[in-house]
Amino acid sequence: MKTRLLITCAAAATVATASACTSQAPDEDAFVAPPWVPVSAQLAAFDSCDDALAGIQDAAITAFSNWEPNELLRSDEEFAADSGAASTESQPQAASDDAFSGTNNAVAGVDEPDIVKTDGTFIYSVVDYDAVRVVDTRSGEVVAERAIADEAWDHKLFLGDDELLLMSALSVEDGDEYVSEFRLERLDPASLDVLDTFTMEGSMVDARLVDGEVRLAIGSQPQIQPVWEQLWSGDVSDDDIAEAVRDTELSDWLPSYEVNGEAHEVDCAEIAHPERFTGASVSVLALPADGDWTEASPQTVMVDGSTVHGTTDSLYLAHYDYAWGEDETNAESEIYRFVFADGKARLAGEAAVPGTLLNQYSLSEYDGHLRVATTEQASGGNCGVWNDCAWEVAPDEPSEPSKSTVTVFAVGDDALEETGSVTDLGVDEQIYAVRFIGDTGYVVTFRQTDPLYTIDLSDPANPVVTGELKITGYSGYLHPVGPDRLLGVGQEATAEGQTTGLQVSLFDTAASEATMLDQYHREGADSAVQWDPHAFLYWEDAAIAVIPVSDWDMEYGSGVVVLDVGADTLTEAAWIDHSDAGADPYNTQVLRTLVIGDQLWTLSNAGLQANHLGGDYASTAWVGWQ
Template sequence: MIGLFMAKVQLAALAFTITALIFLLYSLSVPSVPQSPPPAGAPPAVSGGIKSLRNFSSYEELVRFVSLVAEAEVAYGYVPFAVAPAVAWTAVPVAAQVAGDSARRVFSTTNVQVAGVDELDIVKTDGRIIAVASGERVYLIDASARRLISAIKPNGTAEGLFLWGGVLAVVTVRYPIGGGAVASTALEIYDISDPHAPAARGAVVYSGTLVGARMINGTVYLVLSTPARPEGVPRVNGAPIRPERVYLVDPLPTSFTTVAAVDLNSGKMGEVSLLISQATWIYMSATRLYVASSGSPYAEALAKALGILADVAPGEVGASIKSELQRGNLTGALKIARSYIASLPAAEAEEVLRRVSTALSAYVFNETTRIHVFSVRGVDVAYQGYVDLQGRVLDQFSLEEYKGYLIVATTASNYTASLVEPKPILPPIPTTDVGINVLECTGSQCSERRVVIRPPPSPPYWPPVFDVVITPKGESLNNVFVVSPAELRVVGRLGGLAKGERIYAARLIGDLFFLVTFRQVDPLYAVDVSNPEKPAVLGFLKIPGYSEYLHPLGGGMLLGVGVEDGSLKVSLFDASNPRDIKEVAYVKMEGSRSPALFDHHAFTIRPDKRLVMIPVTAGHYGIPAGIAAISFSEGLKLLYLMEHWGAVRSLYVNNTVFTIATDSVKMFDIDTFKELAEIPLR
């Protein structure tokens, strides 16, 4: 056994040495090419720890390099993501922006992080029409007439939409069948100036899966990922990206991360791609795009779990999983594993999962984050460099720009992993009326009541899942970093915050960076970043539960959407004095949850009516039962629960609230909450 162990160590060391030699060889042979000049007003390009930013002189050279890296990765034992062959369509000029009559209407927009930077979502409106992405269709609804007027069938599954004047941009994705293939992401452009007759105006197709998307003044920015392998070389409309626009950043990259820009009015495009570790989150301001990358402990744990399963599964199944892993096709291996587990009797499946989970628990996984900085102006995108930070970024709200600096919050910890047990095919589905107990408190005055919800029309189908769960090991620590993107260095740091807890939510409001950490109670921290070199905690509040999303209300008031004792809780905080933060009111819905806990696009606010709307589940069934309308005019109060099973979004146009599910749209009066109409999406 000792001899086998030493042989593995020697093999790993040899693989690492080969990788280092490969990188050194290409560092000497690949010509160093100056970066594209930054646009006017953008910060100058700085190395940021990269001694020589290098690109490739030919497509053949690029393929040769990633082929060698792929061989070294297999020998070293690391399995990157693999996704699948691009499908190409011909691009044609797009329609010009068309002005509508939306200026005379009051309507909600997508809840975004940065004003002026739109985010991809499944629902968009200009006050005139409502566009809803649902699977392989996009439906257009006349907001005034309250009726479905047309439907679009894009070439793939609609991931989300952008709306710019009379132009609708649909982001679609296709996952071709077959291991080792690469997924494709398309930006399809439609002229909807006449929404009764939408007309296709072109499409741009990129290889890769979507990491994130933004839009500024009609220019769409897509961040895409493909594996660092020959089949993963980024393609645009079927043609490989120009090799001089691909930069080698990490010594042993696991993916191509491509930033693509498309002007919806002119059809102009621009791309730049980096060979780096897996991209996780993006953040965008008016002049910069930031991409966070890390070696995901989830991905590493899943790959390890699949490798363990391959050793305990029957010969043919185990060999198939190993074959997919050796090819770097993590999704293909996972598909085989899930099919195998689903085919077993319950007792046998539990025993296999127990053995795999026990072996998996012996491994420790950890993570650091690298922030990549791009300057942007229209379709001109220039890579500036990177900065490395300790820990993991929670989500996009953990990154915020402040007076030319980037504020980043991370949680640093080690992780262990275990397997998720097989789920029953059908969860408990209500067949009779169910209710939500509502507790409303303002100050010391509390009242309790019960809201009754009718059962859903039909139960959903939930297949069993083979997956891993990662959990922190030991005491975690939280950090706030202040980064100069112009100099690509950390200028200030607040470390060791909330030992043993992790960050659940973050939000920058003025000079204050609010953080929510959690283990047993919910500390809401107010961090002063007015002096970037010396961020400091001004005050904090500890209450039961935790907040997952924070939303500023103005006047020092802050709304938190979170969980307490397993139930949905909406809290109103008075942070006007950051040294003495108070929770002044809350609404708690027993047994309920909300998509707004993990997707801020599900949060809708009507400031003039002091009204917030979020989808909520009923009981423990996990299905949104409707949209909760919560008033924050005097404390917090649940005004009404607009019943709509499956509703995951809400928006308003004038005095009509639209609740959106994948199969229907309902309309309610915003003052009385009377149901006005329902539109099936067919």
């Protein structure tokens, strides 16, 4: 597959320099690069389609000035991989004899896409990139199976009342190159027959299912092959690039889409843009989960947003923007709020915060306010929280150390207005985990030790840090496990910050500062929960946490550890793995865990296994895929 350029936030880093862009099209005045604008989230609409094309071209010419190929390059596969008064935080699941668990969602009532779903009788899964399968848990048999095309990947599912929704990323041949395409299919859950199809150029940023409505955020990159060829020729002037950009059409920059085979284009009137942008876009839209799709109404924003947080009323899209100046580095995350009415998304508020977000748990809407946790990296490190830069740029002089901030905004009908903030959390560290529960926030930062900050958010105008618990290691995921109890999943570490293995911590959060009650440690191991919360299960009725483990201590092994969560203790109750499947050990890694009635089901690329819930956790069934 051909590698293609993605205009990412790295482009913005090369764009907003102090010098003006010297590129110009023939017979046109030089286009001057817009300066860095703090709080640049304010969006504007184009006056016409011609105005939209000219504006996008101007922004792209600026973005391509002084570009460095190695700084901007990412493949389509890498792009796809990134990818009320009451509290809306998801609460622990209660159980009864016929109860079953769902996806570990961030917000109650807002379902997130995952590789497995269940209705308590059937388990629907899409693993190993080869098929969608339906297993009847009563008989332990695969009752429906549908193969998936080889060119598709990154499969996710939603389960509605009477429909199964399959989302996939595809590589689609377009002339001499391949482009990324997002596909959403509505399937009959019994037969897996396709009932409706929606496709759009690009890749899914994220999605939510709320009250029978699928809300999508799809990121797209422009299809401007002649410009890429100019940029990669190795001998090209700003004027040559500008001329190639001026030869593009609006359809080259905006994604096309199809609804049940009928082609559509994004409406020029539905395009919004910040003052500084690069040419990438994110389209937000909604479709009814019960199908009968005939049209869609995307709202397209000219940003390359990568983080989505959904509530019952809102969908928040966060976009990271930064620039190297002559004297200092500027960086912020721009946040756009969308609301939905009659199946259409509407932009309903914009804001900006300093630094980067870790993930969707860095955002929380509660009691009419949005809380946002971010980390500002030291100059030379504004490449994301994991410092995974593809380029090396460093200032000549040392600058301020990193720090983290929690900012609070009042959520209005059409605006996000900052009310207060608290900063200087974890100076010279970065955020590893965030959890907002009611009017309290918990933030973990780490470099050598793990400060767990407790933040009182009851007064939106005056957030206050009330506690700072320091222990070795860190938590990469935080989960409430009952009143005044918080569970952290992460890594133990030495006093120098060297990680040593999986650590699960139980915290008492009743006081203004959290205290540590007990810990579980597994030397040389880690857990996908640290970066994928969907892998975590807490089952309230049995008071157990089920955590997938990859163990590298001696030789590779994997499974799940079942922990009994007491009032002040953590105790290993069982270890469950799929080693008896006889498959490659990497193929038997447990990816997800579900509770259905009195059975604990574990899912891997090799199959599904049932164990009795409680007691000795004896195996009761195996459903293999081969």
